């Protein structure tokens with residue numbers, strides 16, 4: 326029986342208060358995040374991580390002192406393994422997790438994958454929308470770390486995969502129905518933002534976010550008023566907009582309620598549990614935005630896990646295999662992302 330390792334990539338988050346500063350240091354020393362020469366980037370990373378430490382710790386304290394990203398990703402890995410065991414009984418499949426800025430780092434996971442002795446490896450970023458700052462950074466990190474056996478298949482992006490779209494649509498509809506189907510509610514798709522210059526450099530992230538949002542909105546015809554916005558801005562550069570904060574002000578001025586759905590985040594973490602549920606919820610109250618509803622992230626929602634299964638299946642059958650429903654091909658102008666699945 327063929328042995329398949331699926332490597333799930335995500336950002337990672339601190340596992341306790343003492344990990345906040347080194348986690349931030351790792352993030353800001355990544356050239357995919359700050360694109361200046363290493364001689365400047367390393368001291369800059371040390372400075373930003375020390376300045377940000379206390380406020381970031383306070384935010385992680387709201388979640389019990391640590392990021393829930395790893396336990397949430399472990400649940401997704403277990404759900405994927407269970408679903409793959411049913412869908413592909415012809416294979417011995419095991420999922421592994423490699424985080425970019427905190428444990429388990431790619432180096433450790435690479436050793437575990439090598440010990441598993443796979444025939445095939447599917448590299449599956451838990452970022453449906455490709456970005457040089459996330460997907461590319463994780464895949465490059467992995468390429469440096471892995472020296473073991475197995476033929477690698479790389480999943481690039483899946484922003485309009487059937488299960489991604491269905492999973493979001495279900496979460497949004499359930500949230501709206503549970504709140505008693507309020508009228509006069511605007512649906513906000515809130516994605517992590519990026520500096521404008523990253524997009525200008527050929528990063529397809531924003532186009533893919535908009536494609537996901539349009540596909541999901543088409544499946545929730547009950548909420549005809551919808552917009553895309555961007556949160557979590559960091560640093561002095563101009564970021565893509567409109568910002569989620571501005572959209573909350575606009576909703577207040579226009580007297581509409583909001584249903585916010587995180588998009589680009591496939592699990593709950595600091596930017597949903599603190600930023601959306603505390604900071605922006607308080608702002609919404611101040612601005613008189615009512616109701617302020619928040620749809621959950623995809624997590625282990627069945628449709629999303631099915632999307633991951635289909636994506637793995639397609640990656641394995643790539644040569645001549647049919648693309649999964651909703652497969653995305655980036656327009657040629659986005660030079661940084663070529664195809665939805667590519668071999669390495």
Ligand SMILES: C=CC1=C(C)c2cc3[nH]c(cc4nc(cc5[nH]c(cc1n2)c(C)c5CCC(=O)O)C(CCC(=O)O)=C4C)c(C)c3C=C
Pocket residue numbers: 336337338339349352357358377381392393394452456458459517518519520559589590594595596
């Ligand atoms: C699609 C997802 C993400 C993109 C794109 C992204 C780009 C990006 N992020 C920062 C800076 C920070 N991100 C932080 C946390 C964080 N970011 C993502 C996802 C994306 N980032 C996740 C899932 C998390 C949460 C990790 C967790 O602990 O749960 C943080 C740390 C938190 C904080 O201090 O606010 C920073 C800083 C930049 C600069 C950037 C693109 C240039």
Ligand SMILES: [Fe+2]
Pocket residue numbers: 517557
């Ligand atoms: Fe981030």
Ligand SMILES: [Fe+2]
Pocket residue numbers: 455481482655662663664665666
């Ligand atoms: Fe792609």
